[in-house]
Every structure is written in C-alpha cells, then in structure tokens.
Amino acid sequence: MAMTGVLRPGHLQLRVLDIEKSRKFYRDIIGLVETGMDAQGRVYFKAWDERDHNSIILRQADRAGVDFIGFRVLNKLALDRLEQAVQEHGISTERIPAGDLLETGERVRFELPSGHPFEFYAEKTHIGNGLGMLNPRPWGAAADYGIAPTHFDHCLLYGPNLDATRKLFTEVLGFFLVERVLAPNEPIGGKDVAIWLSCSIKTHDIAFVEHAEPGKLHHVSFRMPSGERIQRAADILGMNKVPVDIGPTRHGITRGQTIYAWDPSGNRFETFTGDYEAYPDYEPITWTFDELGYGLDYSLGKLHETFLTVMT
Amino acid sequence: MTEVDGAHTVMILDTGESCVCKGNESVLHALVRARKRIPTGCRGGGCGVCKVEVVAGSYSKRAMSRAHVSETEEAERRVLACCIYPTADLQLRIIGKLQRAVCRPKQAGA
Ligand code: FES
Ligand SMILES: [Fe+2]
Numbered sequence: 001m002a003m004t005g006v007l008r009p010g011h012l013q014l015r016v017l018d019i020e021k022s023r024k025f026y027r028d029i030i031g032l033v034e035t036g037m038d039a040q041g042r043v044y045f046k047a048w049d050e051r052d053h054n055s056i057i058l059r060q061a062d063r064a065g066v067d068f069i070g071f072r073v074l075n076k077l078a079l080d081r082l083e084q085a086v087q088e089h090g091i092s093t094e095r096i097p098a099g100d101l102l103e104t105g106e107r108v109r110f111e112l113p114s115g116h117p118f119e120f121y122a123e124k125t126h127i128g129n130g131l132g133m134l135n136p137r138p139w140g141a142a143a144d145y146g147i148a149p150t151h152f153d154h155c156l157l158y159g160p161n162l163d164a165t166r167k168l169f170t171e172v173l174g175f176f177l178v179e180r181v182l183a184p185n186e187p188i189g190g191k192d193v194a195i196w197l198s199c200s201i202k203t204h205d206i207a208f209v210e211h212a213e214p215g216k217l218h219h220v221s222f223r224m225p226s227g228e229r230i231q232r233a234a235d236i237l238g239m240n241k242v243p244v245d246i247g248p249t250r251h252g253i254t255r256g257q258t259i260y261a262w263d264p265s266g267n268r269f270e271t272f273t274g275d276y277e278a279y280p281d282y283e284p285i286t287w288t289f290d291e292l293g294y295g296l297d298y299s300l301g302k303l304h305e306t307f308l309t310v311m312t
Numbered sequence: 313m314t315e316v317d318g319a320h321t322v323m324i325l326d327t328g329e330s331c332v333c334k335g336n337e338s339v340l341h342a343l344v345r346a347r348k349r350i351p352t353g354c355r356g357g358g359c360g361v362c363k364v365e366v367v368a369g370s371y372s373k374r375a376m377s378r379a380h381v382s383e384t385e386e387a388e389r390r391v392l393a394c395c396i397y398p399t400a401d402l403q404l405r406i407i408g409k410l411q412r413a414v415c416r417p418k419q420a421g422a
Contacts, residue, residue: 017356017357017358017374017375017376017377018374018375062375062377062378063358063377063378063379063380064354064356064357064358064359064377064379065358065379243354243355243356262353262354262355262356262358263356264356265356265357265358265377266353266354266355266356266357266358266359266377266394267354267356267358268354306353309353309361310353310354310359310361311359312354312358312359312377312379
C-alpha cells in the first residue's frame with residue numbers, strides 16, 4: 001500500500017521537571033542524539049536511525065507529561081486535505097508557523113477527543129542518520145551508545161471519549177484499528193477500554209486507554225532492533241538504577257517485546273520490538289478484560305496495578 | 313540518635329512501622345527497600361502516587377509535579393516521598409492514591 005496521507009509519529013514534546021538532568025538521561029542512558037536547543041530552552045533529540053532533525057523535544061515545566069504529539073504527513077497537499085477533513089468533522093484547527101519548532105515546517109494543531117493537543121506537519125529538515133546517502137555503512141557508533149533505540153515508535157495516551165477518538169482516527173485521519181480491549185463483561189463488539197491504531201504496517205502508531213482525566217501520558221515508546229537489544233537495555237537500566245515498571249517481557253497485545261521504565265520526571269517510556277506486521281484489511285484482534293493481564297505481560301499474566309494508575 | 317553515616321529513621325504513623333533511610337536515598341526508596349506498605353509509581357515526582365504528609369522532622373527536596381503538589385501543599389509538608397531526602401528523623405502519614413484495589417475491573421477505564 002502506498003502511504004499518501006499520515007506517515008508516522010514524527011515528534012512528541014515532553015515536559016520534564018529538571019531539563020539538565022533529563023537531557024543527560026535521554027542523551028546518555030536512552031542514547032538519543034541531541035540535535036539542538038531553541039530560544040525557549042527546549043532541547044531537541046532524534047533516535048539515531050531517524051533522518052529528520054528531531055523527534056523528542058524536552059521542555060522544562062512544573063509538571064511532567066506530554067505537551068503535544070505530531071505526525072508527519074506526505075506533503076503540503078496532504079496537510080491541507082487533513083486540515084479540511086478535521087474541520088469538516090467538527091473539530092477546530094489552528095496553524096502554528098514554520099520555525100516554532102526547530103527545523104520544522106508549518107503545523108496544523110487540534111485537540112483530540114481525549115484532550116491531547118495533536119498536530120500534523122509536512123516538513124522537517126532531513127539531517128540523515130549519519131551513515132550517508134550513498135553506499136552507506138550499516139551502522140555507526142551511535143547505534144551502540146546507551147540503549148540506542150532506532151526510532152520514536154508510538155505513544156500510549158490516557159483520556160476520555162475513546163469511541164470518539166477511534167472514530168476520528170479511523171474515519172477521518174486514515175488510521176485502522178489493529179487491537180482492542182473490551183470493557184469488563186462486554187460482549188465481542190461491545191464497548192472498548194483501549195485501542196491500538198496504525199497508519200502504517202506497524203501494529204500501532206498511537207494507542208489510547210479510556211480514562212477520566214484528559215490529556216494524560218502513559219508512555220513514549222522507542223523502537224529497538226531486536227529482543228537481544230531489549231535485554232541489553234534492561235542491563236543498562238539496572239546499571240544506572242533507572243526505576244523499571246514492567247519487563248523485560250512480551251505484550252500479548254501486539255506481541256511486542258517490551259520494558260516499561262520511568263525517566264527522571266516520572267514520564268514512562270518503553271523499549272519495544274518484535275510486533276507483527278499489520279495491514280488495513282486485517283480484522284482487529286479483541287482482548288477481553290479478564291485476560292488483560294496477559295495482554296500486558298504475557299509471561300506473568302499479570303495486570304500490574306501501575307498500568308491503570310501511574311501516568312503523567 | 314539514628315544518625316549514622318547520614319542515615320535517618322523514617323516512621324510511618326499509619327502503621328507504626330519505621331525504617332532507616334540512608335544519606336543519599338529518597339524516603340520512598342528507603343520505604344520500598346524496607347518493603348513497607350507505601351504506594352510506589354514513577355519515582356520521579358511525576359505521577360503523584362507516593363504522596364505523604366510529613367508530621368515531624370526536616371528534609372531536603374527536589375522538583376515535584378505541580379499537578380500533584382501545589383505550592384501551598386509543599387509549604388505545608390504534603391510532598392512526594394520520592395522527592396524528599398531526610399536531614400533528620402521523620403514521621404509521616406501516607407496520603408497517596410495507589411492501592412491494591414486499583415486492579416479491580418470496575419476501576420478500569422473510569
Ligand atoms: S512515585 Fe510517582 S511521584 Fe513519587
Ligand atoms: Fe507501547
């Protein structure tokens with residue numbers, strides 16, 4: 001399938017309580033590549049194999065959590081078309097001028113039914129992955145520095161109005177539903193409490209859990225090249241005494257191998273790999289609530305209490 | 313009187329239990345190490361589940377989320393256990409929200 005609309009999760013701005021501490025954490029422990037700092041003091045990073053200038057942006061704030069999530073779209077025409085579709089769906093949008101984020105073009109911003117500021121953009125400067133565009137080497141030093149994920153992969157967001165969020169993504173923005181968790185005691189096809197949505201052939205580019213409080217972040221996920229690299233990440237977390245929530249284990253949902261852990265401000269992050277490939281014609285997979293423990297942690301079958309209660 | 317190598321005693325008034333907090337570790341860290349019943353989450357001052365009220369004793373602190381601790385609360389010593397470091401023996405009460413019961417299905421999805 002050619003991708004002609006929304007391409008991928010491109011950037012996410014994270015609030016941190018101590019920018020210098022967080023900067024060191026994301027650079028030296030996660031192993032992201034620092035690419036800039038703007039006049040507001042925001043610090044920009046990319047994962048080593050990403051080609052655009054930035055993906056994770058840190059902002060010093062008095063509370064943790066996520067400021068906004070941005071997806072890259074194919075081109076300016078796709079940006080205009082998506083903006084119109086969102087407006088026709090009854091959601092108002094605003095344009096944020098090019099350059100507000102370093103090396104990033106104009107953004108179309110709106111609020112999701114879950115309460116999260118969400119945006120599309122068509123331009124971000126290509127800086128490459130450091131390996132060159134002509135006869136490149138397969139990897140370089142950055143591939144081994146810290147945990148060294150290859151990409152910002154997805155995020156899991158908590159907020160209200162899950163049905164409206166699914167409708168927006170699947171009927172307006174061109175995503176498809178890959179997996180879902182039913183509310184307790186719901187029949188198949190009944191009300192969901194969690195959804196995994198894709199705009200690509202990944203099992204998810206974004207996911208949501210129904211939650212009373214709007215705009216909450218459950219985790220930011222980083223793509224790892226292999227399961228062995230997840231184990232290596234676990235070693236690095238231990239060496240640095242980083243608080244770990246879950247794992248290494250496998251999610252039943254999406255089948256991905258995972259670790260959940262927390263950054264110095266209490267924002268949860270994930271190292272992730274090994275999910276299956278999903279296509280838009282696939283029927284969504286359903287999990288019943290009583291099996292959610294296996295959906296979350298397939299080896300223990302345990303619904304860790306922090307999954308539903310700890311977020312920023 | 314427990315001050316050995318910068319260590320202090322932390323007493324949980326709710327249960328009467330106490331434990332030793334080493335010089336450089338947070339109160340939450342000490343309580344978890346001693347396996348005392350206290351809500352534990354992100355350990356970074358972001359999620360708010362480890363909230364306590366310090367009734368007696370002094371401590372130093374690091375930044376904690378204003379989403380969970382207002383300036384007034386911080387001044388009144390209602391703080392996040394993962395963000396405070398005793399400088400004297402402490403007595404505290406647990407006011408955080410994470411309970412065993414949170415995994416009951418009816419809580420899901422609120
Ligand atoms: S454990 Fe999250 S704020 Fe202390
Ligand atoms: Fe994830």
